[in-house]
Amino acid sequence: MSSGYSTQELMIIASAREIKDGEVVFVGMRLPITAFGVARLTHAPNAVGLFEVGIARFEPAKDMLYTMSDPPNQLNAAWCTGTMQVMGLLQGGQVDAGFIGGAEIDRFGNINTSYIGGHRQMKTKLPGSGGAADIAAMSKRLLAIMNHEPHRLVRRVGYITSPGGLDGGDSRRKAGLRWGGTGAVITDRAILKPHGEDGELHLFSIHPGHTADEVKKHTGWDLKDHPDQMQTPEPTPIEMDALHAIDRDGFWRS
Amino acid sequence: MSSGYSTQELMIIASAREIKDGEVVFVGMRLPITAFGVARLTHAPNAVGLFEVGIARFEPAKDMLYTMSDPPNQLNAAWCTGTMQVMGLLQGGQVDAGFIGGAEIDRFGNINTSYIGGHRQMKTKLPGSGGAADIAAMSKRLLAIMNHEPHRLVRRVGYITSPGGLDGGDSRRKAGLRWGGTGAVITDRAILKPHGEDGELHLFSIHPGHTADEVKKHTGWDLKDHPDQMQTPEPTPIEMDALHAIDRDGFWRS
Amino acid sequence: MRSKLVSLKEAVAGFIKDGDRLVIGASLEAAIPFAATFELIRQGKRQLDLIAPISDASADMLIGAGCAGSITGAWVGNVSGGLGHNYRRAMEQGIPHPLKVNDFSNFSLAMALMAGAYGMPFVPVRSLLGSDITQSNPDHKILQNPLSEAPDPVVLVKPLVPDVAIFSVPRSDVFGNAHFWGSLGVVQEAALAAKSVILLADEIVEPAVIASDPNRVIFPGFKVKAVAHEPASQYPSPMTGCWKRDNAFFNDYHQRSRDREGYLAWLEEWVLSQADHAALRAKLGKRLDELRIKGTALAAPANFASE
């Protein structure tokens, strides 16, 4: 990678930019929680982070978290409550955006974290949904974070754990999901966004040091260019300072 | 009344006797909460009292309560929570008995606290259900406390706020209520209990100083004798001591 | 973050409109924001829908003052006094004007607010079967349980989404992060279901005080639109750890509101002639002081340290 930041640091900062000020965001663990922290310290000082264990936070936790239930995430939380209360906000349309990861995502943004090969002819058993299916179904905008490899970005997932655009077009609305859908897929190479009538994921932004050809070669379908395609801006010094203030131990620096 | 206790004190002690040890009981305000205290101090040391404001108590409150939300009922409660949690136990069949009062009760134990004359031709607007409809529908056994007058104990209430036996027989089960029904109606003259195939209220126990004839004259239907009819035993010294320990100011003594 | 601190007058004027669906207190008999009840009356709000399982005499006062268009509740009266005389007059004689009642039980109302809070399309309830509440309020629909082969009627209750929920709380920061303890009634459900929340705080504290105990936060601060610093805003109802109930006030109201003239005189004395809640506190003087809880029975310490 280009000097000064790691790929993961770039992904975190690209994710942070997807959070708007004042939004209520389901953050989850690993990169997203750090992204939330960067957003709070830069352009989104009024964003609120939710965790399905039953936590809302303004300020990110002061110490490294291995799970969202770890003591630093409890200390000085804005709200400690139950899963029902927090995920109920999601079902009530009170959550603006949610982050999830995944093992497999397809061109309509559907994500599989349950059964590679489908549940009838399972090849690999993955851990399952956790809260991902709920966040994908019920947040106003879904932000997915993935590693960009052809066996991960596939034409059609074998099992939909977390619905994106389903079969594209109005199929998500027809299934009964009243709002939401994929906002952006942030990978280690690029950012994909839905475009066109069927909402297929298009190549929206190419990270520094990567090329459109290379990104497409690492995608399991014929990835088309977004009309507003751009280069992902380099992290700014302000963004990097915010990230370093949160990731004091340099966990994401390697 | 006979010397040594008031009518209300007798009603409290008769009500206390209906609580079994270890039972979870919706107690509500006024006489029942005092009855619960007497039961705890005498034959039911493991009874638990529930209040729909979101309180469970072992020991009755130490001071006089005007409402179940009053500070003495919060202090040293066994559980402070919400209405959902406590009434959810009721719906889940986890509550053994519940006390309610009422303005009108009929021969099948249905109680009206909403509209005298029915909601279409209302003569008098009463405050409404509060939690009474729920306690009547969902506790395993309903205990009603009433003043015994012919316009209160009527053949058929004009509006069923809180279901007793509905039209008698299996009509309560047919309406979808899976358990419960009237256990006893404790009045200032007697105790009525359901009997026979249709579960009509019968004269079960006559309070000291009252007669069967007098009780029947004060009942709005042709009140029949329960085959196990008895005299309500006088309060024992142990019961009176327990009552005095709770009602230190003699609120119920007059 | 921006401070949400405003006066009670501003909160009621700025965030509550005629016709709004309003929760004024949701813990049944405690922490009812009577200061807001009085201010709604002074500002002459009209056609409010009053949503609450029980809110002691607050609803009766608003009905008598002509502020209420409808009641969505389980019980309206005066808890220690008995009947609500204004409620009776409105229902029986249309004085000061007719009133619509959406009958609920405490449980079906709690469930309806829960459905609103958690975005549920409806909520199935096993209460109210056999009760005429399903007759007088057709929003309680009896249907066959679709998962059961055998006959199994259930009542489907629609979600309730109040426009505004107003709460008295013992302490809040200026951003609307607040603590509440004691019995909770339907406070959490009402706050999460409501489109906006107004807090009347007995005390305004530093954010660090609230953050020290996130379990005493019952609903998140981002739901709160306005915070008014108003000691004894729940007077004459009690508030756990802060204020006892003024039983005499409720009884006096009960006696004086027996007839319309008595109610109007009461209203003039206790509400209309008071400029604001500070004036009421001044009028009460020593009587209010005596209701303040002065004893100490502190919760056992709970540690949130992470190291």
Next chain:
Amino acid sequence: MRSKLVSLKEAVAGFIKDGDRLVIGASLEAAIPFAATFELIRQGKRQLDLIAPISDASADMLIGAGCAGSITGAWVGNVSGGLGHNYRRAMEQGIPHPLKVNDFSNFSLAMALMAGAYGMPFVPVRSLLGSDITQSNPDHKILQNPLSEAPDPVVLVKPLVPDVAIFSVPRSDVFGNAHFWGSLGVVQEAALAAKSVILLADEIVEPAVIASDPNRVIFPGFKVKAVAHEPASQYPSPMTGCWKRDNAFFNDYHQRSRDREGYLAWLEEWVLSQADHAALRAKLGKRLDELRIKGTALAAPANFASE
């Protein structure tokens, strides 16, 4: 009242049967009663149905030891490590034996437990529409909302009623009245839904300590059948105010459980060769001491005095 204090061994032997539907920890990654997980393995319980949204590596350990007949959950793995190797082996190769999975999401499982807790006949959910979870678990039934004229599919989820729910709590009295704080996950719903509750208490306190703060009581003591005094019963998971997470333990488990032999060696070392949880504490020694939270960040005082 009668004391419910027993040893962990007695609690597991006396209150949990083969085939039981069991909640072992319900706050996702914190306060998972691993001491009970280990004791269930030592006692060779079989055909358990493990109910939990997420219970970090606890389910994976029980699956590998042959104790689990089925999983009713949303996620099985190792939160900081990733995949659950025993889960994969059981599902992909039937080692040590095949496993049934009842797929849920965190929300649909929370809702199912809530339905169990509150005696609801079913609960309607707007999640899972479009997800194949409704395909792999037919207990999630898609039906038209009966209150809507327009097409409005909803998922009806059945109530879950666990036989036993086991929780690690920071403090309890001998009657099962306990405090719990921090994030609650589905602790309340699981406890209220379960037929019986077993507590592993870090500390046994006087009843007055619990009674001093009834809001930290998450479920009533009358649901509790047994209380075992077992410090660090949640090890290696964290418990708010008491214990940090032992990340190295989870990572070591993750590495060693990659193959069956490695898992069996791990199991022998950490579970089967330990007589009880006291033996495990002794084996951990200083490592456990270092996880104990020694700092102090106390909740702001809350007064419950009534005068």
